[in-house]
Amino acid sequence: MASELITEDTTRHSANKSVGIIRHLNFGTAIIVGALSAVTVNRIATKLIIEGDETWRRHDQIVMATMLAWFIGFMTGIGALVGPTRWFFGKDLNHDEAMFLAGKDMGLKRYFRYTTDHKVVGIQYLILTISLFFIGGVLAMLIRTNLGHASGGLIPPQVYNSIVGFHGLIMIIATIIMITGPFGNFILPIMIGARDMAFPRLNALSFWLVISVLPILAATIALGGIPMGWSGYNPLADQGPLGVDSYIFTIVIFAISSAVAGANITTTAMKMRARGMNWSRTPLFVFGTVASVALALPAFPVFMLSQVMSAMDRSFGANFFNPEFGGSAWLYENLFWIMGHPEVYVILIPAVVAIMEITPVFARKPLFSFNMAIVGIFGIVGLSIFVWAHHMYISGWAPLLNGPFMLTTELISIPTGLLFLVILGTIWRGSVWTRLPMLSVYAMLFNFIIGGVTGIFLSDVPEDAALHGSMFVTAHFHYTLMGAGLTGALGALAYWFPKMTGRMLDEKLGRISFWLVQVGFTVTFFGMFAVGLMGQPRRVEAYDIIFRNGNLISTIGAYTIFIGMLILLSAVITSWRNGEIAGPNPWGAQTLEWMTPTPVPLENFEVLPVVTSNPYQYGIKQESSS
């Protein structure tokens, strides 16, 4: 069937004339249409919206209208509305158009179009994630440089607050998409033996939605920043500058993108697995990715609502969060953290399962207890819905619930521990092949233990009363999200880089980067733990002299991380361009993505595979075949 399709395509592909308007739409047209819409609506809104007593509300309304116009214009210009419009008029895609949208024979141009091929979307997400980490990293360096001196002074306090908020927001977005975006899109469909995602156009939509808000996010800087921090706490946000409107708009669109991506990835994994791939033969990466996006699916709309309310408060004078007129700051905190804590696991679970995917390949032995891993993943998902209020112990909201929330939070360490056991049990007495991906396994185990144990400290109500709002908390969540999450993502990058690019990631540069990042990381955040325990609050741009040494150590460590990351970036770029050519399966792995040629053809498989065994039969494969 596949070969028949390819023959058909070569005869028809030159007939691009039948492709119609889709052919003319790309990133360039998106920017032009978006900019024209924004300018036009801005002028109209400036004239139409009457200046009342509350001038700032008028400005918020104009900014919101302008951003909405940009967004609609951009999405129109990229071609997102072509599909729904044609569906409405009953003019469904023909073969040529479907091929064109899939990016067939389009070279680099396909990365700048509304391309539906999951591999293109995966690469687009990879570039986006790297870019976001770079920007977030530069902001982190500004923060740490300022904190290198007790008196601060490098950055004005208001700007400093905005930089901290901007750093947090960018890094949260980056860490949420860092695995499900690049690898969930590129690898997962191949891993389950599918030709594409379940909803290819929704796949492109989820990516371009994120791209559409990047200029809006960048506009935050010009509009006064987000001095209330990435969590956007109200009523503080209500009093913030116009940059808060950018923040609100970014969150709303990102939530929609996450919902679309979540529905797409979940449906793909549930309905498109290859024949014979029952749940016990499905790789853990699929379970983890689905668990993550399925958790995000109901969680992010709650956050989205909080931002819709915030927008109404700011632009129209609604009173959701203003206690003076009946609102409640606790309502915002609840809505935020109902999303906020599951979100930690939205980030962590894919990273841990990527590590679990890597471990048996490099330990050369079967995965230790597949079932325990499943119990661990879904135990975390189940419990993560009931832990949000541990972020609110000190806020005074429902003190009687502090005990139950402490219990659920501490319980979550049990399923997390199961995942640790699976990884350790797999390594135990294995013939470990210590390549770059495997180094990430060790680093993640080390960092996650520290992040997890300090998390148990903070889940304890009396302990949290002392440490809440201190640098100790900052160090704790960096240990989980960066030490465990990002390290897992870097392992995934090293592992799947050959499949995605056709070339091996430079091992030597990768190792130098690895050690610089991990040593720098430990130095940075141990320094932060120390000053946190001594009582230094977070989100301050100057501090007492007694915290000087710890902060100086943290700043030195941060520079070490940054240098290590720059080396990794250079390794990625040079390896992608001139690296050693990778064969289809350089690691000798057994999951389906390694059974396809590299580069992976448009439809992934010439003939759809049939799965007959579980994917972790390392070390016993030869015995069974003989």
Next chain:
Amino acid sequence: MTTQTHDVLHHESAATVGVRDRQGVLLLVLADAAFALSVVFSYFYLRMGNTSNGWIPVDGGTADKMNSWIVVGALIVSALLFRLGFKATSLSNKGRSLACYSLSGVTMLLATGIQLDQILHIPFGVSEGTYSSCYYLITYTNLIHLVLTAFIVLGIANRDRLGLLNSEKRWHPLVSNIWLNWVVISATLGAICTMYVK
């Protein structure tokens, strides 16, 4: 809908693609339900809190409790007509299905119009207490639902007119029906909320 790609490129059967569509729509409904339930939670949270006695507008003006139910009523009629249309499609009775889908679309537009009219005539401003803020939130989010659903229903009617639907190709109306049912439930939740004013 987006799975036309699989239909055209990979020659998968309409049923295979349709099962996926159904799954996808159910998941999107889950996300939308999380949003709707958060609205309900926020409504009752603010009502029970009544911080600074700021729930009800100072002059005591509230919306007519029947307003939301009128929209729900129109939505239910539209959903029933759509369901009849879907049954007619399953029986390949094109004349009946087209009539039902078209009437469903018209009723949906009517519901949208009623909702818009109600919004334009709300007897209080958005800033007059948290009840008013919640009322605006519920009606506006409902309006967005209605506009989106009208687009879908009219699209189905048009596709039926063009002969693109029959007993074999009935997955689009089926998944649209799921969405329509959810919109009815969502509007009903909003209407229930607005019954509890004081």
